[in-house]
Amino acid sequence: MSFELLMLAAADGFSYAGLLFLVSLGLTLIFGVQGILNVAHGSLYAFGGYTAATLAIWAAEKQAPTWVLLAALVLAALVVGVILGGILEIGLLRRVQDKDPVLQLLVTFAAFLIFEDLQRLIWGVSPYSSTEVVSRLGNFDIFGITYTAYQLLLIPAVAFGVYLGLLFALRRTRLGKQIIAVTHHREVATALGINARKIGLIAFIMGAFLGALGGALAAPTTSLVPGVGTDMIVLSFSVVATAGLGQITGALITALLIGLARSVAVYTVPELEVAVPYLIMVAVLLVRPNGLFTVAQARRI
C-alpha cells in the first residue's frame, strides 16, 4: 500500500468517522436517558438525509449562496429531529415505558418498519443526491492527495464541535446536569424535583436531531437509496456497543477506529469492508464484555 493510498484511506475514514460519530452519539444519548436502544434511529438518519437533499436541491436551483445551502442541511436535521423524534417519544415510547424492555425494543423496530415504507412512499426508490455544496466548498491538497474540503474539514469539524458542545452542555448547564441526573437514576432525579418526562423528551429529540444531522451531512456526498438507514443503524449499533453504552468520548474514539479500519479495508481487502466493523465489535466484546470504555459498575454518560 503506497503512501498516497494510505493517506486517501485515512481521509476517507476520517470523514466517515465524523458521520458515524454523530449518528452513534444520538443513539448513545437516547440509550443513556431512556434506557432504550432505538432501532428507528436508522430511519431518522435516512429521513434527515432525504429531507436535506430535497432542501439542498431546491436551494441550489434558486442559486442560493453557500451558507444557505449549509444552513438548509442543518435545518433539515432540525425539522426531522423535532417532528419525528417528538412523534416517536410522545406517541410511542411513553406508552410502553412501563412494559417489558423486550417490548420497548420491538416498538422501535415496528416504528423502523413503518418509516422505511414511508420514506419509500415520499422519495421513491431512485437515488437522491445533491452535490452542489461539496463543489462550492472546493478541494484542497494535503500530503500529496486532493480531497474535498467538505468531507475532510467541514464534517469532522461539525462532529468535533458537537462533541465539545455536548460535553460542555452536560457539565456546565442546568439542563445538561438534569440530563445526567436522569441518566444516573430516574426515580431519584424525579424525587429531587426534576421533570424526568420533559428531560426524556428533550434528550430524545436531541438524539434524534443528531441522527438526522448525520444523514443530512452525508446527503451531499452519497447518493441516497432505500436501505441507507438499515445499514447505518447496525453500524452505529456496533460503534455504541463497542464503545460501551452511553459513553460519549468512547463513541468518538470508537467511531474513529471503526471508520479508519473500514476505509483501510476498502483499499486492501475490499471483500471484508462491510464485515470489519463487526469483527472489531466481536473482538472487543469477547475481551471486554461491556464495551471498551465502560467503567466498572458506574452508570453512564
Added chain:
Amino acid sequence: MARLFDIRILTIAGSLLCLILGLAFPWSKTPIIVGLCFGIATLGVAAMVRAGQVSFGHAMYACIAGYTVAFLARAWPQLDGLLLILAGVGASLFAGAIVGVFVVRYRGIFFGMLNLAISMVLYSVIGKFYAITGGTDGLRINRPTLLGIEFERAGFETVLLVGTLLAAIGLGILVQRYFQSASGEALAGIKTNETRLEYLGLSARRVLWDGYLFSAGLVGLSGALFALVQGLVTPDIGSWLRSGEFVFIAILGGSGHAIGAFLGAAVFELVKLFAAAYMTGIWQMLLGITLIVVILVAPEGIVGLLMKKSALATPRRKSPWGTRREENKWTP
C-alpha cells in the same frame, strides 16, 4: 363450559386448513410452507425470549443451514433431501454450540448485539465472496429426491408441505414440553431472577447454552426447509431484518404457549400476502402497525389474548411476561 380456545382443536383445525388450502390452491403451498418455516424458527427465538434475551442475529443459523444444504446439493446432486435437511440442522447445531459458549456470558442488549455482530459478519462475507457463495444472487438448489423417490415440482411441494406440517406439530409439542420441563422452567428463571437460579445450584450459563443450542437447531431446520422449498438461497436469509422478523413473530404470537409461534407466523404471512395483493409497497408499514397495536393492546401476544378470553388451559405460570422487575432491567 365450552372452551373458546382449545390448543388441540386449534392445532388440528389449523393443520387441516393448511392441507386443504395447499391441495385446493397449489399456489398457496409455498406461502404456507414458508409460514410454517417462520413458525419453526420463531419457536427457537421464543425460547430465547422466554429467557428474557432478544437475539437480533438468529437468522444466521437459518443461513448456515441453508448454505450447507446448497453446498452439499451442488457437490453431490444424488444426496437425498432428508439427508440435506439433517446436514443443515447439524451444521447449525455445531455453529450454535460454538457461538453459544461465548454469547451465554452476555445478557440483555449485549447478548442481542453480539449475536447481531456475528450474523452481520457472516452475512457480509457471504455477500462478498462471489466465487464461492454466488454473492447476493445466491445459489440455486436442484430438486433432490425425498426418501429415494424423485418428485415433480407439484409432488415435491406437497410432500414438503406435509413433512413441514408434521415437523411443525411435532416440534410445537416438543417445545411446549420443554417449556414445562425443569430445564425449560430454569430457562424462564434467567428472565425472572438469575441470582435465585444460581442459588438453586444451576449454572445459568449452562441453562442458557442448552436453550441457545436448541433454538439454533430449530432456526437451522427452518432455514434448511426454506432453502429446499425456494430452490434458492441468498444472503438475505441471514440478514438482521430476518432475525428481527423472528423476534417480531415471537412477540406477535406470544411466548405463553408454543402454538403462539405458529399463530404469529400465520398473522405475519397473511399481512404480507394481503399487502402484496392490495397494497404493494407498504407491507412493512402494515407489519409495523400490527406490531404496535399488538404491543399496546395485547402485550402478551395472540396467545395471551386467547388465554385471557377463555379461562382455560390452566396456565402453569400466571404470566410468562410477568410484571416489570427492577432486577431484570435491560441495562447491563
